[in-house]
Amino acid sequence: xxxxxxxxxxxxxxxxxxxxxxxxxxxxxxxxxxxxxxxxxxxxxxxxxxxxxxxxxxxxxxxxxxxxxxxxxxxxxxxxxxxxxxxxxxxxxxxxxxxxxxxxxxxxxxxxxxxxxxxxxxxxxxxxxxxxxxxxxxxxxxxxxxxxxxxxxxxxxxxxxxxxxxxxxxxxxxxxxxxxxxxxxxxxxxxxxxxxxxxxxxxxxxxxxxxxxxxxxxxxxxxxxxxxxxxxxxxxxxxxxxxxxxxxxxxxxxxxxxxxxxxxxxxxxxxxxxxxxxxxxxxxxxxxxxxxxxxxxxxxxxxxxxxxxxxxxxxxxxxxxxxxxxxxxxxxxxxxxxxxxxxxx
Ligand code: NAD
Numbered sequence: 001x002x003x004x005x006x007x008x009x010x011x012x013x014x015x016x017x018x019x020x021x022x023x024x025x026x027x028x029x030x031x032x033x034x035x036x037x038x039x040x041x042x043x044x045x046x047x048x049x050x051x052x053x054x055x056x057x058x059x060x061x062x063x064x065x066x067x068x069x070x071x072x073x074x075x076x077x078x079x080x081x082x083x084x085x086x087x088x089x090x091x092x093x094x095x096x097x098x099x100x101x102x103x104x105x106x107x108x109x110x111x112x113x114x115x116x117x118x119x120x121x122x123x124x125x126x127x128x129x130x131x132x133x134x135x136x137x138x139x140x141x142x143x144x145x146x147x148x149x150x151x152x153x154x155x156x157x158x159x160x161x162x163x164x165x166x167x168x169x170x171x172x173x174x175x176x177x178x179x180x181x182x183x184x185x186x187x188x189x190x191x192x193x194x195x196x197x198x199x200x201x202x203x204x205x206x207x208x209x210x211x212x213x214x215x216x217x218x219x220x221x222x223x224x225x226x227x228x229x230x231x232x233x234x235x236x237x238x239x240x241x242x243x244x245x246x247x248x249x250x251x252x253x254x255x256x257x258x259x260x261x262x263x264x265x266x267x268x269x270x271x272x273x274x275x276x277x278x279x280x281x282x283x284x285x286x287x288x289x290x291x292x293x294x295x296x297x298x299x300x301x302x303x304x305x306x307x308x309x310x311x312x313x314x315x316x317x318x319x320x321x322x323x324x325x326x327x328x329x330x331x332x333x334x335x336x337x338x339x340x341x342x343x344x345x
Contacts, residue, residue: 003034004289007059007066012041013263014273015069021275021326022067022282028333029294031286036063040082041071052082057089064254065289067282070263080127086256087120092249093147094154095120095228096284097260099235099245104307106317111216112238115164117155118228120249122147125225143179143224148186154250155222156194166198166219167191170207170227183224208234236260243274243315246281248288257285271321274313276306279329301332 010019023035038056045051051071060066073081086092095118101110128140155167169187173180184201191199202210204227211218211231215238223231236245242261249256259277267273279302286295305311305328312318313325320328 003032004065005034005036005063006285007056007063008035008037009040009056009066009068009071010037011069011263012043012072013070013265013268015041015071015263017269017271017273017322018259018275018278019067019069021322022278024326025275025279025298025329025333026067026282026286026294028330028337029286029291029298030337031289031291031294040068045079051079052085057086060086060090060254060256065285066254066256067278067285068256068258069278070259070261072263072265084125084127087249090251090254090256091121092251092254092256093119093121093150094250095232096158096248096250097228097232097235097245098284099232099239101239102244102306103303105240105244107238107240109215109238112235114211114215114218114235114238115158115162115220116228116232116235117151117158117220117222118232119147119151119222119224120228121225123225123227141176141179143182145182145186148183148224149190152187152190152222155220156190156197156199159197159220160194164197164220166200167194168207168218168221169199169201170204170221170223170231171201172204172227174203180224187222204231207231211235211238232260241315242277243313244276244280246277246284248281248284250288255285255288257281257288271323272314273322274315275322275326276302276313297333297336298329301329301336305329305332 010016036059038059040056041051044053071082097116099114101112122142124139124141126142131137159167169184171180171184173184236242245260247258247260259281261277283295283298309318311320311325311328313320
């Protein structure tokens with residue numbers, strides 16, 4: 001079988017460390033991937049004077065698949081965010097962020113299994129900001145019927161395909177009556193086509209309280225861009241933090257898989273980063289590619305390795321380094337391949 005080519009963007013900060021870990025693990029799974037590596041972010045500014053050179057976008061357009069580490073974004077000025085540009089230019093309209101309790105990851109909650117579906121191209125991330133008069137600025141929140149309808153459809157389709165029971169629209173339509181009002185109206189219309197799935201809605205402030213009090217009650221959440229960004233970090237905190245949760249940006253013509261976390265400048269280059277989040281994003285990518293067998297192998301091996309306290313990285317209360325954890329996981333995958341071990345389900 002021929003190899004599948006995937007664009008690899010290691011990114012900034014801890015990006016190269018976790019990207020190396022993820023590619024080693026995916027290679028050990030037998031997924032037969034050829035990595036086409038490109039720089040984006042800070043390193044690309046140094047090399048090309050542009051954080052997202054055209055050839056990187058072309059590579060993703062051609063391969064339709066990318067695994068990406070985090071890239072830094074300047075606060076309050078500088079280049080437009082690479083992530084926002086990637087999502088808008090490639091029309092990766094759905095950001096999928098699952099937060100699930102993992103066995104042996106220390107958290108205060110049990111049985112959390114929340115899927116955040118975040119609209120990725122509109123809302124307050126449209127980049128439309130201007131100075132009205134000195135001292136007064138305006139940021140425009142764009143909601144379109146097309147955008148709100150397709151993200152609601154994505155959430156219901158996901159729910160149906162994965163046997164989920166309920167989709168909840170999260171909004172502030174009591175205040176933003178036009179923008180969030182339109183989102184909610186589109187959601188309700190789409191819901192009518194999915195009578196097998198319960199549909200409800202919650203105002204975002206109430207939703208946040210419910211999430212920290214009874215997270216086990218939430219199922220699939222669908223949110224506009226900013227709310228989705230914030231709520232998905234909240235959900236990450238429920239299941240072990242940013243070092244643990246994966247993510248995917250999905251569009252009609254391609255998909256980019258990346259962790260929810262950023263470049264973690266405080267621990268960059270120290271071999272301390274938890275690579276779990278990007279490895280789990282890689283598992284999502286394998287499923288997306290139809291490589292279910294390889295995805296299952298990594299998923300199960302990972303669960304076995306992480307049980308061992310010595311293999312937990314510092315953010316999870318352990319002492320293991322990025323490379324020690326990765327070595328253990330690669331070793332597990334290689335040993336299982338040699339012995340033909342079958343995992344219990
Ligand atoms: P961050 O996610 O980088 O870090 C927040 C905290 O979580 C830090 O204490 C960090 O050490 C810890 N952390 C994050 N990932 C970890 C991991 N894998 N293992 C262990 N600990 C981890 O968030 P930030 O500090 O707000 O952002 C830093 C930079 O990252 C900013 O420039 C921001 O724009 C960028 N960022 C990029 C992306 C992306 O490219 N997808 C996402 C978020 C933030």
